[in-house]
Amino acid sequence: MSHSKYDYSDIQGLKEKGESEEAAVKVNPTDPESIPKFVDPLPIPALAKPVNRCDDLEQERELFYHIVMKQTKHRFHRDFPLTTVWGYNGMCPGPTIEVRKDVPVKIKWENRLPDKHIFPVDHTLHGTMDTPDVRT
Known part of the structure; x- marks a missing residue:
């Protein structure tokens, strides 16, 4: 609907x-x-939440984040349709990672981007013939 x-x-x-x-x-x-200008509220990205545990944590207070890169939809202006974008954790812009000084952080980046690029790729350009549209 x-x-x-x-x-x-x-x-x-x-x-x-x-x-x-x-x-x-x-x-x-x-x-x-x-x-129309200034009709949308200023987007404030959500804060990323640490997932707490990682098998190879070096310190007890180390923070671990899991960020997933994937295709999603985003509306850039209230009068525009939803647009296909690549974002982080299903958001565009992606979440904010907020940390404190001297607190170690580990981030696992998981690539769930599609194999086909959302924009046309010109495979006649030198070096693009044998490369995938989306490089991981």
Whole structure:
């Protein structure tokens, strides 16, 4: 079920569902002048939470984080559709890792990105023919 009141099939002018072309909301992502400014709250990334234990912790007070890189959806502006992005722990921007001075930290980075890149990759460029779209 879509909660959006906009029809994103026409990228040149978002229109409310059921409205005629003449009543289209004049927001065009390619025209900065048509985009309402300062309408979204400032995004404040969530704090990453340590998962506490790691098998190879060197010290009792060492913090361990597990961050997963994966494809997700993000809305960059209230009047834009959801966009496919690569983020951390399902967020874009990713979480903030907040630590104190002199407290050791270990982070396990887990790559769950898809094999196919979200943007076209030109395999005619030198050195790209035999390389995967997404390098890990």
